[in-house]
Amino acid sequence: EAAVTQSPRSKVAVTGGKVTLSCHQTNNHDYMYWYRQDTGHGLRLIHYSYVADSTEKGDIPDGYKASRPSQENFSLILELASLSQTAVYFCASSDSAGRKGNTLYFGAGTRLSVL
Amino acid sequence: SQWGEENLQALSIQEGEDVTMNCSYKTYTTVVHWYRQDSGRGPALIILIRSNEREKRSGRLRATLDTSSQSSSLSITAAQCEDTAVYFCALNYNQGKLIFGQGTKLSIKP
Numbered sequence: 001e002a003a004v005t006q007s008p009r010s011k012v013a014v015t016g017g018k019v020t021l022s023c024h025q026t027n028n029h030d031y032m033y034w035y036r037q038d039t040g041h042g043l044r045l046i047h048y049s050y051v052a053d054s055t056e057k058g059d060i061p062d063g064y065k066a067s068r069p070s071q072e073n074f075s076l077i078l079e080l081a082s083l084s085q086t087a088v089y090f091c092a093s094s095d096s097a098g099r100k101g102n103t104l105y106f107g108a109g110t111r112l113s114v115l
Numbered sequence: 116s117q118w119g120e121e122n123l124q125a126l127s128i129q130e131g132e133d134v135t136m137n138c139s140y141k142t143y144t145t146v147v148h149w150y151r152q153d154s155g156r157g158p159a160l161i162i163l164i165r166s167n168e169r170e171k172r173s174g175r176l177r178a179t180l181d182t183s184s185q186s187s188s189l190s191i192t193a194a195q196c197e198d199t200a201v202y203f204c205a206l207n208y209n210q211g212k213l214i215f216g217q218g219t220k221l222s223i224k225p
Contacts, residue, residue: 004157035215042203042215043158058212090157094213102207103148106157 003027006091006107013114019078021110023091031094032074033104034058034066036087043090049074081114088112127222128194135190136219138204147180147187148205148213158203158215162189194223 003026013019025032031050035043045058047066055066063085065077078085088111092104128134138147145166150158164171164178164187171178177190191198203218 033213042217045212045214048212059214092157102146102213103160103163104150104158104205104213106159108155109157 004091004093004105004107006089006110008110009108010111011113013078013081013112015082015114017081019081019112019114021076021078021089021091021112023074023076023107024072025074025091025093025105026072027093027095027105028071029093029095029105030071031102032068033092033094034064034074034076035090035092036060036085037090037109038087046076046089081112083114086112086114125220125222127224130196130223130225131193133190133192134194134221135188136202136204136221138187138189138216140185140187140204140206140216142206142208142214144206144208145182146207147178148207149176149178149187149189150203150205150215152201152203152218154200161202191221194221196223196225199223 005024007022033048034046037043044060046064049055049068052071067075088109090109091107094102094104147164149162151161152158162173162176162178164180166182175192180187201218201220203215205213205215
């Protein structure tokens, strides 16, 4: 079974503080993604990576940095957290070369509240 | 935006009824994913349909894809309480990225 683990599961941060969200996958997938979900809405892509030591901007990268130190690990960094970044963040992995058409396997999410 | 009609909506039906959720999009794609998200969890793929398939079935699920009208649908036959969830369509585009629609919140009443 595919496994994507996120930590922490929830976090309260102060405005202007630094926040790091971590993601670990044991799927041996090349692609990893960070999405955010706001209440009652779909998921929006923040950053993604298709190889270790390289990251790409998604659709809403402003205010976020990403780091992919290894194939298994992908972090999302908020250098200066703002109220507007309160959301649930999901990490996902995929094997884009597989038969399942770039199916994403998601973690359970991190609920971030910025106060 | 890659989306045409906004497909954020809430549907509530009785157990045993059939339901269809629709997804319209503007960007070119050859694959449409349908994901299900249970409360407090990440989305999970339930069915994937490619442009050469037009229709695909998996148990009580049926997905259709019409590339000429750029639309896809997901139908659930004889809905059960455990089908209560949010359902998203998602499109492959541009270097393996996946973009999600707004979702449909489906509630099944016993």
